[in-house]
Amino acid sequence: MKFACQHVCLPIQFTTLTLHIIIITEVISYHMxxxxxxxxxxxxxxxxxxxxxxxxxxxxxxxxxxxxxxxxxxxxxxxxxxxxxxxxxxxxxxxxxxxxxxxxxxxxxxxxxxxxxxxxxxxxxxxxxxxxxxxxxxxxxxxxxxxxxxxxxxxxxxxxxxxxxxxxxxxxxxxxxxxxxxxxxxxxxxxxxxxxxxxxxxxxxxxxxxxxHLECFRKAEIYFEAEYEEKMNKLRGELAENIETAENLKKDMNDMKELNAKKVIELNEKIKNDQKKSKDRENELQNELDALKSSKNQTKEDFKLDEELIIYKDREKLLLSRLDSYKSSEKQMTEDIKKLKRELSIYKDRERNT
The missing domain is CATH 3.40.50.300 (P-loop containing nucleotide triphosphate hydrolases)
Incomplete structure (x- = not known):
């Protein structure tokens, strides 16, 4: 008998199942x-x-x-x-x-x-x-x-x-x-x-x-063949279940990869828009402040503009801090994607080997 096995990163019982099949085939080959x-x-x-x-x-x-x-x-x-x-x-x-x-x-x-x-x-x-x-x-x-x-x-x-x-x-x-x-x-x-x-x-x-005493051995052979077939059917069922689990894991990995890619694009667009708005407002306030300073008539409104400019600069710093945080999050997502790719590659290699 020949058995086909697919190796993936699955629970311990799957590894044990594969080991049992390998042992059975080796024992048959040895006796032959x-x-x-x-x-x-x-x-x-x-x-x-x-x-x-x-x-x-x-x-x-x-x-x-x-x-x-x-x-x-x-x-x-x-x-x-x-x-x-x-x-x-x-x-x-x-x-x-x-x-x-x-x-x-x-x-x-x-x-x-x-x-x-x-x-x-x-x-x-x-x-x-x-x-x-x-x-x-x-x-x-x-x-x-x-x-x-x-x-x-x-x-x-x-x-x-x-x-x-x-x-x-x-x-x-x-x-x-x-x-x-x-x-x-x-x-x-x-x-x-x-x-x-x-x-x-x-x-x-x-x-x-x-x-x-051939007849005794024949009866024993029939008994053990039936028992062997029953165990093999059970092993085949467990193997099919584990293969299905592997396919589901592969699908989940692909879905997660697509979702992470979309989130990264959305975050980059949002950060770029926020940066542009902040920079535009900063330039606008700076122009107004420069205009007021040039007239040498600094009023309470001048101080208000200065304060507003300081607030926007603080907001810019906050946005930059958020940008760094988003980049760090993006880096972590990239590492997670690489890890998932490695696990998928290991699965594919084991699948080819069998």
Whole structure:
């Protein structure tokens, strides 16, 4: 599944929603890149060589000493690969009983336990074989797998030959027949074709990897898919609401910008008109005062004009003070507009990134 997200400056719950979607997609991508192999065989050295080749450690002869009972992991061809080597003594054990059912019963717990170590299940069971012309007794291991996990497990089995094993008479090999003729020859360190062959083997099956007790997992899968879909629908609803909030915020920012622009123009016009009127009246009074002074007949009216001139000069100072205040207010509005522009730019950048 692919999800489209738009990032804007919204409340914390929107960021959490986006984070949840990113985590879900990352988890899906991570599981799709994994490959898990359970390797079986009766020749310990040959099995070690196969495991080391798959994990890219073939040149290091001492690296593959399987003392610990756990899968070995490595990054190979861009995939997270896990390899679990099984005991070579299993084959000898299966040959030691007269009745095969008793032999399998004695190994049932071990087989189930090893398979569980590759949870949720191995993508392939690899049976390491030395010679395609000689079936040997390795087919006992395939029979044991079939007895413990059911015949469906053979659909996930493949025979592995080391280096230049001859394979011109593969139809005569019992192990190959049980595995549906699937085999791969490990003759160099490039195992990308083995990975592709494993994907081809499982692509038409219900699951990309073998699952023990498949019916239980299917029921669980149906349950979790329904729960997942319900949660995703809820997340999509919340995402739609937050996108709508972002659009409303963008509209409010544009409206505020237009309103501020109109107010700035009106204030500038009013200040200019007041300044012009004040200057005209000041000039008029100054002319009258000059005329009176030139006649050298200064009367009470002269003093009145002087006082009026002083009043208008004070008014001019007051207007200039108001002008400074308006300019300061205009500057503050400009900064607010710039801040709104930055927030809008951040929103647009995040929207493009998604």
């Amino acid at each position: 890149s994994q490959l898990r192999f359970m390797v079986l065989g009766g020749d310990d050295a040959l099995v070690d060589k196969a495991c080391a080749t798959i994990l890219g450690e073939r040149e290091n002869r001492d690296a593959f000493q399987f003392g610990e009972l756990k899968p070995r992991k490595a990054q190979v061809c861009g995939r997270q690969v896990s390899v679990l080597k099984t005991p070579f003594r299993w084959l000898e054990h299966l040959k030691s009983y007269f009745f095969f059912s008793k032999r399998v019963k004695s190994l049932k717990y071990d087989l189930q336990y090893y398979e569980s170590l590759l949870f949720p299940g191995p993508h392939a069971f690899l049976l390491v074989h030395r010679d395609v012309r000689n079936s040997g007794s390795e087919y006992y291991l395939l029979r044991a797998l079939s007895e413990v996990f059911g015949e469906k497990v053979l659909d996930y089995c493949m025979v592995i030959f080391i280096d230049r094993a001859k394979h011109n008479d593969k139809k005569q090999n019992t192990c190959l027949k049980m595995c549906g003729g699937r085999f791969y020859i490990l003759q160099n360190t490039d195992v990308s074709q083995l990975f592709k062959k494993t994907e081809t083997m499982t692509q038409r099956k219900h699951s990309d990897f073998f699952i023990n």
